[in-house]
Amino acid sequence: MTQPPDLSAMPCLFDEAFAARPQDAYAALRAAGPVSWAQIAPHTPALVVTGHRAAVELLTHPDDFTKDSRRWAALNSGQVPPDSPVLAIMAFRPNVLFAHGKRHKRLRRVVEDCLARIDMHELRERTQTHAAGLIAAFVPKGRAELMATFADMLPLLTFADILGCPAGMAGKLVKAGQGVIGAQADAAQAATDFATVLGQLVAEKRSKPGDDLTSWMIAHPARLSDEEIIHQLFCFVGAGTIPTASWIAQALLLLLNDDSYAGALSGGTVTIRRAMEKALWLSPLANFAVYYAVRPTTLLGTIAIPPDTPIMISHAATGADPELAGLGYDNRSHLAWSLGEHRCPAESQAGVMTQAALETVLERLWDLDLEGPRDVNRPGPFFHCPRTLGIRFRAQPADEPAVSAASSGGPA
Numbered sequence: 001m002t003q004p005p006d007l008s009a010m011p012c013l014f015d016e017a018f019a020a021r022p023q024d025a026y027a028a029l030r031a032a033g034p035v036s037w038a039q040i041a042p043h044t045p046a047l048v049v050t051g052h053r054a055a056v057e058l059l060t061h062p063d064d065f066t067k068d069s070r071r072w073a074a075l076n077s078g079q080v081p082p083d084s085p086v087l088a089i090m091a092f093r094p095n096v097l098f099a100h101g102k103r104h105k106r107l108r109r110v111v112e113d114c115l116a117r118i119d120m121h122e123l124r125e126r127t128q129t130h131a132a133g134l135i136a137a138f139v140p141k142g143r144a145e146l147m148a149t150f151a152d153m154l155p156l157l158t159f160a161d162i163l164g165c166p167a168g169m170a171g172k173l174v175k176a177g178q179g180v181i182g183a184q185a186d187a188a189q190a191a192t193d194f195a196t197v198l199g200q201l202v203a204e205k206r207s208k209p210g211d212d213l214t215s216w217m218i219a220h221p222a223r224l225s226d227e228e229i230i231h232q233l234f235c236f237v238g239a240g241t242i243p244t245a246s247w248i249a250q251a252l253l254l255l256l257n258d259d260s261y262a263g264a265l266s267g268g269t270v271t272i273r274r275a276m277e278k279a280l281w282l283s284p285l286a287n288f289a290v291y292y293a294v295r296p297t298t299l300l301g302t303i304a305i306p307p308d309t310p311i312m313i314s315h316a317a318t319g320a321d322p323e324l325a326g327l328g329y330d331n332r333s334h335l336a337w338s339l340g341e342h343r344c345p346a347e348s349q350a351g352v353m354t355q356a357a358l359e360t361v362l363e364r365l366w367d368l369d370l371e372g373p374r375d376v377n378r379p380g381p382f383f384h385c386p387r388t389l390g391i392r393f394r395a396q397p398a399d400e401p402a403v404s405a406a407s408s409g410g411p412a
């Protein structure tokens with residue numbers, strides 16, 4: 001385990017074959033053991049954890065493993081190409097996600113305290129309003145590509161509200177956010193624009209505080225500097241947008257595509273919640289949490305883990321670990337939210353947004369059907385999220401009052 005084997009012999013977690021059939025790569029990794037080598041980008045090897053027990057052990061031993069990617073030896077020695085596409089996510093930033101020990105505790109307290117102040121009813125209403133607005137824009141066409149026009153946009157619009165963005169700034173934030181998500185040639189510029197808008201927002205809220213997350217962060221007793229606040233807000237929106245879009249898409253695919261849900265849409269909210277739970281087992285973030293051993297160590301008593309080497313949790317593969325077979329999807333032992341000190345702090349908020357999004361789609365669009373390719377995931381190792389999600393539908397007649405799937409007996 002200490003020396004990476006030949007790169008060409010490793011399963012790839014970034015090519016077209018992986019995007020189309022990730023389960024084949026997971027099976028190859030699992031055959032090599034609960035922790036094994038993969039190429040996560042060209043010339044970028046990492047250890048990937050597919051075994052649930054090994055992942056739990058790693059995530060619950062913060063003294064042995066850190067998320068501080070400044071330890072990444074192959075990156076520091078120039079073996080990883082400086083333009084490796086995974087660096088957009090894995091390169092160190094001074095935010096809560098990469099922080100360790102006391103510094104993590106300080107930043108995490110701020111993030112948790114601010115999240116706790118979000119009014120969940122208001123969050124639900126704001127998400128519904130934005131969802132209805134986005135749907136209204138494509139409703140006359142009778143068809144839509146839901147990723148770009150809905151699932152990616154909805155979290156960004158809702159975050160702009162949560163952060164207290166004035167109208168002009170919200171548009172800029174959403175535009176830059178779309179550029180970051182698009183991961184195309186302009187992504188680096190989009191990330192700079194995104195940070196610039198956040199900087200303007202923090203300056204504005206310093207002089208004129210409001211009842212919003214940016215102002216709460218500024219007023220927090222931990223007394224973060226403006227720069228620290230910008231980094232935490234960047235992480236907050238960055239960590240929340242694609243995973244939530246991905247959760248919406250995966251649950252919708254189950255609701256429309258899988259007989260055990262599609263046939264029961266009359267169950268309304270209950271069915272939606274069940275689909276959301278199952279989507280967590282498939283995991284919106286496929287392979288995401290990355291750690292570095294701080295010294296040579298072992299997992300499960302025998303697997304040697306070298307220090308300063310990225311070791312990535314496969315949230316998706318650990319959810320399909322044969323050792324968990326028979327548990328059922330209502331069981332919550334999946335690792336979609338990760339575990340331990342860096343476990344996602346926004347599970348409830350993401351759940352409210354995802355549920356409100358799905359309910360609004362199913363209320364407003366009738367005879368909903370999928371069309372076009374939908375099984376190919378976004379490139380790269382991180383997200384279990386379709387690139388496109390084409391749908392056809394009949395708009396709910398405008399003259400009929402909107403009724404919920406739960407109370408109507410189901411529109412679809």
Ligand code: HEM
Binds near residue numbers: 240288345
């Ligand atoms: C409202 C939407 C969301 C927000 C604001 C959000 C925010 C965050 C933040 C700030 C962290 C870093 C926590 C830390 O390092 O202590 C985090 C971690 C994480 N989140 Fe979320 N998140 C959201 C939605 C989601 C969704 C939908 C998923 C997938 C089901 C998810 C999965 C994760 C995972 C796996 C981690 C751990 C990452 C790692 O260790 O590298 N999050 N999230």
